Amino acid sequence: MFVRGDICDGPLVEQLLAGHGVRAIVHFAAESHVDRSIHGPEDFIRTNVVGTFRLLHAARSHWESLPSGARDAFRFVHVSTDEVYGSLAPGDAPFREDRAYEPNSPYSASKAASDHLVRAYHHTYGLPVITTNCSNNYGPLQFPEKLIPLCIHHALAGRPLPIYGDGRQVRDWLYVKDHTAAIRRVLEAGTPGETYNIGGWNEQPNLEVVHALCRLLDAERPRPDGRGYAEQITFVKDRPGHDRRYAVDAAKIARLLGWRPAETFETGLRKTVHWYLDNQDWVADITSGGYRDWIARQYGP
Numbered sequence: 682m683f684v685r686g687d688i689c690d691g692p693l694v695e696q697l698l699a700g701h702g703v704r705a706i707v708h709f710a711a712e713s714h715v716d717r718s719i720h721g722p723e724d725f726i727r728t729n730v731v732g733t734f735r736l737l738h739a740a741r742s743h744w745e746s747l748p749s750g751a752r753d754a755f756r757f758v759h760v761s762t763d764e765v766y767g768s769l770a771p772g773d774a775p776f777r778e779d780r781a782y783e784p785n786s787p788y789s790a791s792k793a794a795s796d797h798l799v800r801a802y803h804h805t806y807g808l809p810v811i812t813t814n815c816s817n818n819y820g821p822l823q824f825p826e827k828l829i830p831l832c833i834h835h836a837l838a839g840r841p842l843p844i845y846g847d848g849r850q851v852r853d854w855l856y857v858k859d860h861t862a863a864i865r866r867v868l869e870a871g872t873p874g875e876t877y878n879i880g881g882w883n884e885q886p887n888l889e890v891v892h893a894l895c896r897l898l899d900a901e902r903p904r905p906d907g908r909g910y911a912e913q914i915t916f917v918k919d920r921p922g923h924d925r926r927y928a929v930d931a932a933k934i935a936r937l938l939g940w941r942p943a944e945t946f947e948t949g950l951r952k953t954v955h956w957y958l959d960n961q962d963w964v965a966d967i968t969s970g971g972y973r974d975w976i977a978r979q980y981g982p
């Protein structure tokens with residue numbers, strides 16, 4: 682059953698948990714776009730911090746009301762981000778679960794706050810929580826504010842492909858279905874109170890990602906004028922406070938829960954490009970209205 686609601690609406694969440702005999706919560710609900718958090722941090726505090734608190738509060742009363750077997754089996758999985766760890770220098774080891782938090786954007790600070798609340802609900806009340814911290818996702822159905830779908834959309838529309846700063850910032854990319862498979866594994870077999878880092882073992886500088894996309898599009902949907910999509914690459918003003926490098930050490934989830942990504946960056950990116958080429962109607966629909974206002978605000982008219 683799908684209910685459209687707001688995680689900040691405590692009474693609604695409580696009513697849904699009690700009314701549907703909920704056995705587990707997988708908490709994906711978040712404001713997720715770093716650039717939007719720079720323009721308007723308050724929404725991020727409201728949804729990511731207050732919303733997570735309301736969900737934890739409701740989950741705790743629901744969990745405490747369950748009979749003992751159901752109480753033991755209940756899980757609250759909190760889906761978070763590698764950005765809570767801050768930025769790595771070129772030679773630094775990838776983020777492990779025991780790394781100190783150093784969030785640098787209003788977005789990552791709000792996710793860090795939510796991770797701490799989740800941890801506190803376990804430590805103080807015993808709520809069986811598990812937190813996952815994942816790297817950059819890509820794949821079908823991703824809103825075209827994020828780098829990969831934005832560049833596919835702009836390339837096909839003949840618009841500039843905006844690269845922030847020098848384009849040498851590094852991200853670790855993971856195909857979305859590999860992320861959901863990891864969350865499923867954590868839900869099935871993760872230990873309450875633990876955190877698990879999830880990543881693709883796939884560090885790429887942004888400029889490389891965009892060049893790889895351009896090569897795929899050149900092959901799959903050549904430009905009518907016969908030139909390459911890479912010609913549309915445009916360097917723009919850097920994101921304020923832009924983290925230089927993220928890299929995730931996903932050895933813990935691999936060792937303890939047997940999870941590894943199924944896709945390589947090559948296979949995942951190809952699937953992603955195919956999906957967007959086959960679903961141009963979805964893109965057209967989603968990029969109308971408010972999306973156009975966002976693009977004008979972020980990248981200029």
Ligand code: DAU
Pocket residue numbers: 713714715716761762763764815816817818826827828829831843844845846848850851852887920927
């Ligand atoms: O690391 C996990 C995080 O990945 C998630 O927690 C966030 O919710 C998700 O938005 C993503 O954050 P990023 O800021 O890394 O993703 P984004 O797609 O916005 O940007 C990826 C990189 O590309 C980043 O270094 C900024 C750069 N970029 C992004 C856009 C939108 C550009 O150079 N140009 C752009 O137009």
